[in-house]
Amino acid sequence: MDRRRMLTLGGLAVGGVAAVSSAVSVSAALKGEDRTAERHAHGDAGGGGTDARTVAAAPLVEPFSVAMPVPPVLRPTYVGSTSDLYQLPVRAGTVEILPGLATPVVGYNGQFVGPTIRARKGRAVALQVTNQLTNPTNVHLHGGFTPAVHDGHPMDFIAPGATRSYAYPNLQHATTLWYHDHSHHAEAEHIYRGLHGFYLIEDDAERALGLPSGQYDIPILLRDALIGADGSLVFDPTNADNRPHILANGKPQPYLRVTGRRYRFRLLNASLHRIFRLRLDRGQLIQIGTDGGLLPAPLAVSEVRLTPGERVEVVVDFAGQPAGTRVVLEDTSGPVIGFDVTGPATDDSRVPDRLIPLPALPAATVTRDVALSFDPSKLAFTVNGKTYDATRVDVQVVNGTTEIWRVTNRDTAFGIHHNFHLHLVQFRLLDRDGVPPAPGEAGWKDTVHVPPGSTVRVQATFSGFTGKYAFHCHFPEHSSLGMMAQFEVVNKTA
Structure with missing residues (x-):
């Protein structure tokens, strides 16, 4: 086996979708397990069975020609004295990732980036998930301190048409978590097709720091994809390096209009394989947090590195940038987001010298x-x-x-x-x-x-x-x- 082929196999899945299906069925036969959960969502996801070698990639979009959305905040359907109930259907949907192209996805609420859940420390959340797909799924709260029965174990599936509730006690300090599918053998494709979203825990200690908040506290889900000329999300597990479309909150190399003040950005790498190395072309990144919460003190950094699943929180101060300036968040492969400064603004936020002690x-x-x-x-x-x-x-x-x-x-x-x-x-x-x-x-x-x-x-x-x-x-x-x-x-x- 030559080095290039081995790198392809080692860097990603082995032998493509056929090998996955074969490995699954062999494993099922040997163990006598019910493997209905291993059926991938080809019908729901759109194009899941397409041979990537026969699909022409859609042209890359001119950077900064599409606005970056902010994922909507999910509202509870019931508010109790000590807990909140949220309802979250998992269903197929169609979205516009690249301009003018319709892309079939699988998403929470049918969205390509699921809604953000903002929880409070000490206030429990019940998440009621209904599986409207034709294949099993589940939900894992990544980074969450949760009972085993509510962890989204890889073999704990929600059957098609079924509903189950997850209970999250939210006993952790303020932190940036995320939720995603974790159904074994299907998790890679399910995440790739859109089953990912933010889960943010807030607390009084964080609030007292005076960090940027409200509309100036923005979660950003970063990932890559191969989008076909027909708009399909092409999933080829043997060719991870051929995912040229860089997406921020589901849009290709977008722009975000900002005012001349501090912003808090919660960065998540939801890719399957890509490692991001992020820096600004001007200005400074102030790192304030990692996966599990805030650091003891802010750090001025020239670069942050994110492997799949990792999060980092940074503050960027645009106050010194004249109106009309574009500050670019770059990866080693090229631009990721353009922050377009519209003009000065009042700013009552701060980044104190001390954050949360370890x-x-x-x-x-x-x-x-x-x-x-x-x-x-x-x-x-x-x-x-x-x-x-x-x-x-x-x-x-x-x-x-x-x-x-x-x-x-x-x-x-x-x-x-x-x-x-x-x-x-x-x-x-x-x-x-x-x-x-x-x-x-x-x-x-x-x-x-x-x-x-x-x-x-x-x-x-x-x-x-x-x-x-x-x-x-x-x-x-x-x-x-x-x-x-x-x-x-x-x-x-x-």
């Missing part, structure tokens, strides 16, 4: 090793040499204990990148190859980049909920094809 880390009592690797002999993505098996518990953790997990990417021969996502908890990155983390990675995290040959050490406390949860690479095409495992939190026995 607590001292408790002593860890257990250290574990996790190896991420691609097995070319089996064409499989593995965790510690094994592909995912929902009937197997790979790690058992005692409730209330603190552990260090040493995560190594062993895919050095072909330079395959991975990252590591741990459900249930937020962790702290201790070091990367023995070097303390950069300040921008020193806050709470739930997803961390693990480059080829690299080892990261993370520390987490597993306290509060028991049950089975997943850990995996959050390049979704890797986890769909096996790079996922399961841990179980159990109460200590006498």
Whole structure:
């Protein structure tokens, strides 16, 4: 097998949709499981079965010719004394991503970027999800501290036509989370076709800081796609590098009109494979948060790097830019968003020198090793040499204990990148190859980049909920094809 082919296989899924279907059916036959949940949403999603090699790509849109929308905030259907009820249908829809082209998608409320849920710490949310697709789905609150039954376990499906409720206690500090499909084997395609949205938790400590808020606090979902000349979202898991359309909140390299004041941008990488390296062509990025919440202090940074699933919060001050100036958020591949300054504005926000302090880390009592690797002999993505098996518990953790997990990417021969996502908890990155983390990675995290040959050490406390949860690479095409495992939190026995 030549290097280019191996990179294609290792960087994404193995053998394309046919291989996925084959692997699924073989696995089902061997385990005797009901695999109706593995039927992909080709009919609902539009073009799911299309051979990408026969589809001409739509031309790239001139950058900054389309306005960037802000995802609408979902309103509760019922407001109780201590909790709120939200209803969220999952259904097929048609949207305009590229000008003049109709694109079939699968989305929450039929939207390509789902509505934003804004929750309050200590005020519970009940999310009632109705599956209006012809195939199973589910919802995972990425980064959420949730009971196992409400985590969106990869094998916990919502059947077509069914409704189920997820209960989120919202016991975390203010943070930027997101929700997405996590139905095993289908999660990559479902996310690609639009099953993603923001979930923001707010609290009094954050509010007291005086950071930009309201219309000046903007979540931005970044991702890539291959959009065909017919408008279809072309999903080819063997060719991840051929996704040339860069989207921000579902629009290609858009513009956003801003006034001359501070803005808070919550950036999420919802791609399947692309790593963003973001910087401004003028002005400065002030990083204030990571996956799990605000940093102890703001950081002036020249660049932020986001692998799939990671979030970062930044403040940009446009006060020094004259009206008519365009400030460009750039990736190494080109422009992402143009911020068009319209003129001066009053600004009562601030970025204080101190944000939210990090607590001292408790002593860890257990250290574990996790190896991420691609097995070319089996064409499989593995965790510690094994592909995912929902009937197997790979790690058992005692409730209330603190552990260090040493995560190594062993895919050095072909330079395959991975990252590591741990459900249930937020962790702290201790070091990367023995070097303390950069300040921008020193806050709470739930997803961390693990480059080829690299080892990261993370520390987490597993306290509060028991049950089975997943850990995996959050390049979704890797986890769909096996790079996922399961841990179980159990109460200590006498």
